[in-house]
Amino acid sequence: MWQWFHKLGSPRWFYQTSGKWLPWLSFLALVFISLGLVWGLGFAPQDAKQGNSFRIIYIHVPSSFLALVGYYIMAIAGAISIIWKIKLADMVMVSAAPIGASFTFIALLTGAIWGKPTWGTYWIWDARITSMLILLFLYFGVIVLQKAYSRQGLASRAAAYLALVGTVNIPIIYKSVDWWYTLHQPATIKFTEAPSMHPDMFQPLLLMIVGFYLFYAAVLIFKIRVEILHRERRTSWVQDYFFSKKNK
Amino acid sequence: MTNTGFVAIFRRDLLLAIRHRGDLSNPIIFFFIIIVLVPLGLTPESSRLSEIAPGMLWIIALLASLLSLNSMFQDDYNDGTLEQIMILPQPLYFMVLAKIVVHWMVTGLPLSLLAPVFGMMLSLPEPGYLPLMLSLLMGTATLSLLGAIGSALTLPLDKEGLLLPLIVMPFYMPILIFGSGTVQFAIDGLSILSPLAVMGSLLALFLFVAPYIAAGALRLSVEG
Numbered sequence: 001m002w003q004w005f006h007k008l009g010s011p012r013w014f015y016q017t018s019g020k021w022l023p024w025l026s027f028l029a030l031v032f033i034s035l036g037l038v039w040g041l042g043f044a045p046q047d048a049k050q051g052n053s054f055r056i057i058y059i060h061v062p063s064s065f066l067a068l069v070g071y072y073i074m075a076i077a078g079a080i081s082i083i084w085k086i087k088l089a090d091m092v093m094v095s096a097a098p099i100g101a102s103f104t105f106i107a108l109l110t111g112a113i114w115g116k117p118t119w120g121t122y123w124i125w126d127a128r129i130t131s132m133l134i135l136l137f138l139y140f141g142v143i144v145l146q147k148a149y150s151r152q153g154l155a156s157r158a159a160a161y162l163a164l165v166g167t168v169n170i171p172i173i174y175k176s177v178d179w180w181y182t183l184h185q186p187a188t189i190k191f192t193e194a195p196s197m198h199p200d201m202f203q204p205l206l207l208m209i210v211g212f213y214l215f216y217a218a219v220l221i222f223k224i225r226v227e228i229l230h231r232e233r234r235t236s237w238v239q240d241y242f243f244s245k246k247n248k
Numbered sequence: 249m250t251n252t253g254f255v256a257i258f259r260r261d262l263l264l265a266i267r268h269r270g271d272l273s274n275p276i277i278f279f280f281i282i283i284v285l286v287p288l289g290l291t292p293e294s295s296r297l298s299e300i301a302p303g304m305l306w307i308i309a310l311l312a313s314l315l316s317l318n319s320m321f322q323d324d325y326n327d328g329t330l331e332q333i334m335i336l337p338q339p340l341y342f343m344v345l346a347k348i349v350v351h352w353m354v355t356g357l358p359l360s361l362l363a364p365v366f367g368m369m370l371s372l373p374e375p376g377y378l379p380l381m382l383s384l385l386m387g388t389a390t391l392s393l394l395g396a397i398g399s400a401l402t403l404p405l406d407k408e409g410l411l412l413p414l415i416v417m418p419f420y421m422p423i424l425i426f427g428s429g430t431v432q433f434a435i436d437g438l439s440i441l442s443p444l445a446v447m448g449s450l451l452a453l454f455l456f457v458a459p460y461i462a463a464g465a466l467r468l469s470v471e472g
Contacts, residue, residue: 134418141415148405154468158401161465162415165397168457169419172450176422180429 009086011228012237018221025218032211040204047201053117058205060110062212063103067135070100070216074142075167078160088224090156091231093163094146095223099216101139108132127181131174138166152231253338257346265354271319275312275355276362282308283369294371301372302380302431306424308366309359309384313391314413314420316355320347320392320399321466331470340463348396348459356388372431379434379444386447387427393451393458394419400465422450 040058047054074096080089111129112122123129142159149155232238265272286304287297324330333343359366363384364377372380398416405411430443 134421137414137418141418144411145401145415148402148411154404157468158465161397161461161468162401165419165461169422172422173418176425176446180425 009084009088011088011091011232012235014088015225015228018225022218022221022225025214025221029211029214029218032207032214036204036207036211040201040208044201044204045198050118053114054201056110056114058208060107060114061205062209063110064107064132065209066212066216067100067104067107067132070096070103071135071138071163071170072167073220074100075163078156078163082157082160082164087231090160091224091227092220093160094156095220095227097139097143097146097159097163099219099223101136101143103216104132104136104139108136125181127177130181131177134173134177135170138170142166251342253336254342254346257333257343258350261347261350262353265350272354272358275316275359278312278315279308279359279362279366282311283366286370298371298373301367301370302376302435303428304370305363305366305372305380306383306387306428306431309356309388309427310391310420310424312359313355313388313395314416316351317395317399317412317416320351320396321403322399325403325469330466334467334470340466341459344396344400344463344466345459348392348462351396352389352392356384356392360384360388373435375437376431376435379440380431382440382444383427383430383447386444386451387423390423390447390451390454391420393454394423396462397458397465400462400469403466403469423447426450 036058041055044055046052074093077089077092077096080086081093108129111132115124116122142163145162146155146159149158229238286300290300291297321330324333334340336343360381363381367377367380395416398412398419401415402412426443426447430440430447433440433443
């Protein structure tokens, strides 16, 4: 078991193995997302209240999912890198931060675009929107802190600390924002999203969610591979790898 | 005794703070400047001022605490005192806690005690005075605790710029929400027990956790 653990932690092993997975993952992500998009945008029935504008849900919901999941992936990788000092976990954390921030941004942006036709305004201080914005700030903090340090080891450990403190705080922030929202509730606007969706609308959404997870995994692995090559550029296996390829 | 480290650092930092009277008054001066700006920029009408006063007072307190964060470890880091502190055969946890407590005593505590004066200047309704003081007492302590983590994490950076506020701000938000909530509740005639209890629990949580994380971050910063 320990041998397997060590193997998994080795950037070289990961680079070589993930090279085999990556095309499959990307292909599957492409299939799921294109199927879900065509189905969702073209064939799913219109919403009774919102008409066609509801279709942005097929981007909005999956990216909101990944915005949150991405933070936990980043924080868990950070914890692993602090506790066991595994190089690979460190690279996962560094690579996961900008991807998660992008998904958070997409979720906010699509939410704003969706808000215009349904609520009549791009931005509203709704509890969920505010929480997402704070999440974006948490991501920015981790990214900027990591970039600010010039020494690699220090940078990722400081960022991992911050990510962990963020994990402790996320439930507190979410609860307090909920409380704040119920305190200042503007009763005029409500979430019009129906709690139960028609299966015809839900099935393409499910496809999109699976597709986004696959896409996330593919992008993360791709970024980790770049990070591995960058950090290990002076080791012999990276040099061998490229020179042997060129010689062929 | 595990507390000798705490007592020694506490006395040293407090003495240093008292000898630097200029630094001591910084948060209060900052508070007064913003308090003058608010009526000038918004309105001198007391009815409208009293509406925004609870939130505004809390925002200013938060910014004042943020401004003073740099001073928590920076001087000791620059002149090497921090390294000497770390090689002491004392638990770092208590020494960091001592530094945080002193930081609160020279920033948060004076602000909290002067809170009724500030409140009066922004025409805060009278039932809000005591809750403002209570919430500031607890809240600024939590802000100092949380700020210590951010301050320790950004310590070795030469040009941190806006990094520290960016890191610390998300963690400050719950305190702001419950702090201004407490005052608003009191003005509206509701019981302030529930928001105050939440603030107390946040303080208890971070009193326990924050020095530990800050100590870890300091080790990271100093030893690399």
